[in-house]
Amino acid sequence: MAKEPVRVLVTGAAGQIGYALVPMIARGVMLGTDQPVILHMLDIPPAAEALNGVKMELVDAAFPLIKGVVATTDAVEACTGVNIAVMVGGFPRKEGMERKDVMSKNVSIYKAQASALEQHAAPNCKVLVVANPANTNALILKEFAPSIPAKNITCLTRLDHNRALGQISEKLNVQVSDVKNVIIWGNHSSSQYPDVNHATVNTAAGEKPVRELVKDDAWLNGEFITTVQQRGAAIIKARKLSSALSAASSACDHIRDWVLGTPEGTWVSMGVYSDGSYNVPAGLIYSFPVTCRNGEWTIVQGLSIDEFSRKKLDLTAEELSEEKALAYSCLS
Numbered sequence: 001m002a003k004e005p006v007r008v009l010v011t012g013a014a015g016q017i018g019y020a021l022v023p024m025i026a027r028g029v030m031l032g033t034d035q036p037v038i039l040h041m042l043d044i045p046p047a048a049e050a051l052n053g054v055k056m057e058l059v060d061a062a063f064p065l066i067k068g069v070v071a072t073t074d075a076v077e078a079c080t081g082v083n084i085a086v087m088v089g090g091f092p093r094k095e096g097m098e099r100k101d102v103m104s105k106n107v108s109i110y111k112a113q114a115s116a117l118e119q120h121a122a123p124n125c126k127v128l129v130v131a132n133p134a135n136t137n138a139l140i141l142k143e144f145a146p147s148i149p150a151k152n153i154t155c156l157t158r159l160d161h162n163r164a165l166g167q168i169s170e171k172l173n174v175q176v177s178d179v180k181n182v183i184i185w186g187n188h189s190s191s192q193y194p195d196v197n198h199a200t201v202n203t204a205a206g207e208k209p210v211r212e213l214v215k216d217d218a219w220l221n222g223e224f225i226t227t228v229q230q231r232g233a234a235i236i237k238a239r240k241l242s243s244a245l246s247a248a249s250s251a252c253d254h255i256r257d258w259v260l261g262t263p264e265g266t267w268v269s270m271g272v273y274s275d276g277s278y279n280v281p282a283g284l285i286y287s288f289p290v291t292c293r294n295g296e297w298t299i300v301q302g303l304s305i306d307e308f309s310r311k312k313l314d315l316t317a318e319e320l321s322e323e324k325a326l327a328y329s330c331l332s
Ligand code: NAD
Pocket: 011, 012, 013, 014, 015, 016, 017, 018, 042, 043, 044, 047, 088, 089, 090, 091, 092, 093, 109, 129, 130, 131, 132, 133, 134, 156, 157, 159, 160, 188, 242, 243, 244, 247
């Protein structure tokens, strides 16, 4: 029997990530090729015509999984009944800016959209915040939508996770699908800590630790980390626009694994509400290694954290605490 359609909201749908993301959703990349969807697309009035153009293209592409399209500039209409909300709407940074430089514009959007989601989304709606500063926007959304369970509000660090997999695969000249269990700790910012201490590569001789294969701790503790931390800026420098296809694809990975589960023996990185695990202050949206089952994420426990890593976990937590204070000062 055909599945009931799932309603998926994409905010900022007329923007560049939106334009890459909606066809992926329509092709089943996010929820599976047997899952019909009703797409809800929100943008602001100046982008209404472009948004309508995206809607026209969705009709023209005749995607079999699409059972309806709502394209609107009204947040209440956009949020009504949605099961999944991918929050991309906002302003991207330009060359030379840090992600927190777009703070004041973007956190006020997330405060406003929190109530639309809280009041009108389907019960148990899963929220993924993509727009920067992603962790802090997600935290503001959570704080201004107190009836949405904290476990339902997440932010995107899967792009950083995938970037880390990509760097290891290039360094070792192995398939990216053979590399797993890197971790992105903390903020989706240049303070994030890409950690390979538990990462492995599937080889003909079985699973081997990344450190054993790379045999270059100076690279792993230096250039590898800074490359992943700075990759967003490198893309902006090259494209004069921030990452879009990789962001859209990683957003699909995030939701797919959350809803359908992570593969056995594999974890992924998600920005989630901290419960104090790994001595990260509770009450921040912080990226942790997680596994997902039955639509719920769980932080992977018991991983050893060496002194080098501890400092990096703390540094990115400090930045998130500062961002939280800055966000509240922007809203007051
Ligand atoms: P973009 O400017 O191309 O598109 C953003 C869209 O959001 C625009 O169409 C704009 O009109 C719309 N928008 C603005 N305010 C809105 C509001 N209040 N409600 C609904 N829509 C609104 O930008 P983009 O390149 O698509 O990037 C979007 C966001 O995603 C940026 O903040 C960017 O920094 C962030 N980003 C995050 C990651 C990540 O890994 N977390 C990766 C890439 C980009």
